[in-house]
Amino acid sequence: MHESSRSEPPQPRLGLPFLLLGGLFVGALMAVAVLILGPGRGSGAGGGMFPTPIPDRVSEGKPAPDFTGRTTNGEMISLSDYRGSSVAVNFWATWCAPCRVEMPALQAAYDAGKVTVLAVNAGEPEDAIQAYMDELGLTFPAVLDPSGDILDLYGVRVFPTTVWVDRQGIVRAEHLGPLTADLIDQYSQEMAGP
Numbered sequence: 001m002h003e004s005s006r007s008e009p010p011q012p013r014l015g016l017p018f019l020l021l022g023g024l025f026v027g028a029l030m031a032v033a034v035l036i037l038g039p040g041r042g043s044g045a046g047g048g049m050f051p052t053p054i055p056d057r058v059s060e061g062k063p064a065p066d067f068t069g070r071t072t073n074g075e076m077i078s079l080s081d082y083r084g085s086s087v088a089v090n091f092w093a094t095w096c097a098p099c100r101v102e103m104p105a106l107q108a109a110y111d112a113g114k115v116t117v118l119a120v121n122a123g124e125p126e127d128a129i130q131a132y133m134d135e136l137g138l139t140f141p142a143v144l145d146p147s148g149d150i151l152d153l154y155g156v157r158v159f160p161t162t163v164w165v166d167r168q169g170i171v172r173a174e175h176l177g178p179l180t181a182d183l184i185d186q187y188s189q190e191m192a193g194p
Contacts, residue, residue, distance in 0.1 A: 057155035058174050064165040067150045069143040072130045077141060085116045086191035087165040091151060093122040094132045096159040098178035103136050105181040110140045114188040118143055120150050166191050
């Protein structure tokens with residue numbers, strides 16, 4: 001007697017898509033483990049896989065780095081020229097939409113004598129800067145920084161950035177992003193002191 005031949009159901013085979021998904025899952029788990037555990041901990045300088053963090057060049061309570069630059073009016077000015085005044089060192093660009101939003105509030109505070117504004121431009125042509133200033137009716141000094149040296153000195157990576165410097169030349173705050181009239185009033189009051 002012959003055994004009846006029954007066909008066995010086909011056994012599932014591990015195909016290429018399944019192997020790829022499994023590999024991606026294992027890779028993702030390893031990446032999470034590296035992020036949580038942190039590579040190279042305790043391995044000394046240069047032992048880690050993460051890049052060296054960018055140093056913060058401006059610290060609250062420390063002297064503001066001094067700089068000298070030419071304004072759109074052709075005048076040479078330095079931050080140290082304003083010792084004895086509260087100064088908002090504002091880093092901006094004409095292409096920066098949030099910069100445009102905050103400019104009228106900075107101008108109003110400047111006009112009211114609440115704060116001196118030094119607007120350091122991010123390396124744009126002088127004629128573009130002056131046209132922007134004229135269009136918005138801005139009268140505070142616009143400092144040219146064609147080579148980006150002042151931006152580098154302050155470690156600016158976000159536009160706008162405003163560094164608040166007190167009468168003694170000490171950094172009191174660093175504000176990233178656009179300012180409102182209320183924020184300017186708050187910073188100005190803090191700079192005025194008790």
